Amino acid sequence: MSNSIVYRDVSMTFGRGASAVQALSATNFGIGDQEFLMIVGPSGCGKSTLLHITAGLLRPSTGEVLLDGKPVTGPGPDKALVFQNFSLFPWKTVWDNIEFGLRINGVDRADRSERVAKYIRLTGLAGFERHYPRQLSGGMQQRVALARSFVMRPRVLLMDEPFAALDAQNRTLMQEELVRIWSEQRAAVLFITHAVEEAVYLADRVIVMSRRPGTIKEVIDVNAATGPGHWRDRPLNDVASEPRFQELRHRVWDSVRSEITTHEDA
Amino acid sequence: MYERGTTQGRLAGAASTGWVIVVLAFWIAFWWGLIVVFRINPDFLPMPGDVVARLVRLATHPVGEGPLHVHVWASFQRFVGGFAMAVALGVPLGFVMGYFRLLDWALTPLFELVRYIPPIAWAPFAILWFGANFGAQAFVIFISTLPPILISAYGAMRAVDPTLMAAARTLGAKPMTIILEVGIPSSIPVLIGGLRIGVATGWMALIAAEIVAGTGTRAGLGYLILVGQQTLQASTTIGAMVLIGALGWSFDVALRRLERAVQRWR
Ligand SMILES: Nc1ncnc2c1ncn2[C@@H]1O[C@H](COP(=O)(O)OP(=O)(O)OP(=O)(O)O)[C@@H](O)[C@H]1O
Ligand SMILES: [Mg+2]
Numbered sequence: 001m002s003n004s005i006v007y008r009d010v011s012m013t014f015g016r017g018a019s020a021v022q023a024l025s026a027t028n029f030g031i032g033d034q035e036f037l038m039i040v041g042p043s044g045c046g047k048s049t050l051l052h053i054t055a056g057l058l059r060p061s062t063g064e065v066l067l068d069g070k071p072v073t074g075p076g077p078d079k080a081l082v083f084q085n086f087s088l089f090p091w092k093t094v095w096d097n098i099e100f101g102l103r104i105n106g107v108d109r110a111d112r113s114e115r116v117a118k119y120i121r122l123t124g125l126a127g128f129e130r131h132y133p134r135q136l137s138g139g140m141q142q143r144v145a146l147a148r149s150f151v152m153r154p155r156v157l158l159m160d161e162p163f164a165a166l167d168a169q170n171r172t173l174m175q176e177e178l179v180r181i182w183s184e185q186r187a188a189v190l191f192i193t194h195a196v197e198e199a200v201y202l203a204d205r206v207i208v209m210s211r212r213p214g215t216i217k218e219v220i221d222v223n224a225a226t227g228p229g230h231w232r233d234r235p236l237n238d239v240a241s242e243p244r245f246q247e248l249r250h251r252v253w254d255s256v257r258s259e260i261t262t263h264e265d266a
Numbered sequence: 267m268y269e270r271g272t273t274q275g276r277l278a279g280a281a282s283t284g285w286v287i288v289v290l291a292f293w294i295a296f297w298w299g300l301i302v303v304f305r306i307n308p309d310f311l312p313m314p315g316d317v318v319a320r321l322v323r324l325a326t327h328p329v330g331e332g333p334l335h336v337h338v339w340a341s342f343q344r345f346v347g348g349f350a351m352a353v354a355l356g357v358p359l360g361f362v363m364g365y366f367r368l369l370d371w372a373l374t375p376l377f378e379l380v381r382y383i384p385p386i387a388w389a390p391f392a393i394l395w396f397g398a399n400f401g402a403q404a405f406v407i408f409i410s411t412l413p414p415i416l417i418s419a420y421g422a423m424r425a426v427d428p429t430l431m432a433a434a435r436t437l438g439a440k441p442m443t444i445i446l447e448v449g450i451p452s453s454i455p456v457l458i459g460g461l462r463i464g465v466a467t468g469w470m471a472l473i474a475a476e477i478v479a480g481t482g483t484r485a486g487l488g489y490l491i492l493v494g495q496q497t498l499q500a501s502t503t504i505g506a507m508v509l510i511g512a513l514g515w516s517f518d519v520a521l522r523r524l525e526r527a528v529q530r531w532r
Binding site: 055056057075076080087091100105134148152 | 427436443532
């Protein structure tokens with residue numbers, strides 16, 4: 001499997017001198033070409049930091065991130081980021097929010113309309129094109145955020161706890177939609193979550209990060225456990241009762257918990 | 267989540283306009299009663315009716331350079347000229363200062379100082395540089411409205427939600443696009459607040475400038491006040507004052523309308 005993203009000695013320290021906080025210690029890792037990678041880890045361990053470095057919004061203190069062999073020097077539409085709080089433009093309609101990235105990158109009008117319409121359809125937003133974000137429910141706003149990123153056909157899709165604000169039902173629906181859109185598009189996905197079940201259900205591999213300064217503690221290969229038919233291709237409800245799924249969920253959860261407990265002892 | 271223009275909202279709006287008329291009528295009656303009860307000399311404080319009669323007469327009989335509308339138009343032109351220049355310079359400069367640190371450091375101390383210089387203090391220089399005419403008066407408006415407009419544009423840009431800017435950057439937006447497409451829309455409420463302050467200061471500064479420097483042109487509402495003083499016609503002075511108040515108020519009403527019109531997404 002070829003790598004889309006490679007981390008080479010990436011670390012991050014905020015501030016200087018006495019007030020310096022090391023958020024991320026040297027990280028080396030590779031993400032597969034069309035891999036669905038989930039990241040779990042204790043709060044404050046540097047997950048968001050890693051994601052923002054990958055997006056090019058933050059410059060790492062040491063090391064570099066390579067995207068298809070080229071160093072990441074700044075943000076751009078090939079590395080779409082979905083924020084936890086949606087971050088939609090409140091003064092733009094659903095349509096204009098989704099179209100924004102295409103328009104500023106000079107995609108011509110006909111092509112734009114076609115692509116925006118496609119993702120509006122895929123995310124089930126048809127009929128709401130002229131609505132403003134404040135007129136939508138949280139779940140629908142999250143769909144707009146997803147569509148706004150997907151429509152760019154990014155090389156990697158970076159998601160920072162994208163479903164944390166959703167209720168259980170909406171979360172399940174969004175997971176299914178995400179998998180459906182991703183399987184059409186086949187970008188690499190780097191997805192942060194606090195929900196261990198979500199991680200095991202969606203991932204090709206789950207990365208467990210250690211407490212701050214975070215680094216990759218353990219990599220759990222979900223694909224190896226599921227075999228050919230991946231869990232995410234079936235409803236979560238059916239999968240959740242399978243012994244192998246439960247076993248893996250426990251394993252990830254224990255790994256995360258040991259980081260939280262040692263943290264509290266310290 | 268709620269729609270604008272509910273019955274309640276409209277009632278409140280209508281009531282306030284009606285209320286203004288009722289209250290004004292009361293105070294005019296009070297003014298009239300005061301003169302009748304205390305038998306005040308009309309040269310000292312004219313009757314409301316005399317003021318109206320004077321305004322009607324001014325509307326048809328020229329004073330200085332022409333009848334009333336010439337004076338209103340003269341003041342309006344100077345005001346709009348100076349104000350438009352202040353907007354044209356202050357808004358873009360404020361936005362750019364809010365986005366780029368270096369300009370901020372270089373210019374902010376200057377404006378912090380200039381904003382405390384009373385506009386009329388510029389009159390001697392304005393006359394020296396431009397002569398006692400349109401240029402001098404427009405300059406006084408310009409210099410008095412620039413600081414509030416610029417500072418509000420600057421503050422508005424500083425207050426833009428950083429995650430919205432980050433979202434735009436990850437979609438491929440460059441600094442100018444971010445200022446135009448994220449900065450401006452999200453700063454409109456603050457900006458219009460600044461414009462309203464600018465209108466108030468500028469309009470007052472204009473009248474002062476016309477009284478101090480307006481005799482060169484023999485036109486304008488400030489000039490009418492001067493005429494009233496020199497010819498001992500208190501009704502002319504008060505008539506001009508009433509018009510100044512009414513025009514200033516209507517500018518503000520127009521800006522509030524604009525504010526609502528451009529913010530349909532709220
Ligand atoms: N801009 C910053 N300046 C200083 N410190 C920062 C900054 N951003 C993050 N940190 C610190 O770096 C550490 C890691 O932060 P980060 O947001 O990456 O954690 P996280 O794993 O995403 O946590 P959570 O699960 O709570 O979102 C934290 O201790 C945080 O306080
Ligand atoms: Mg985080």
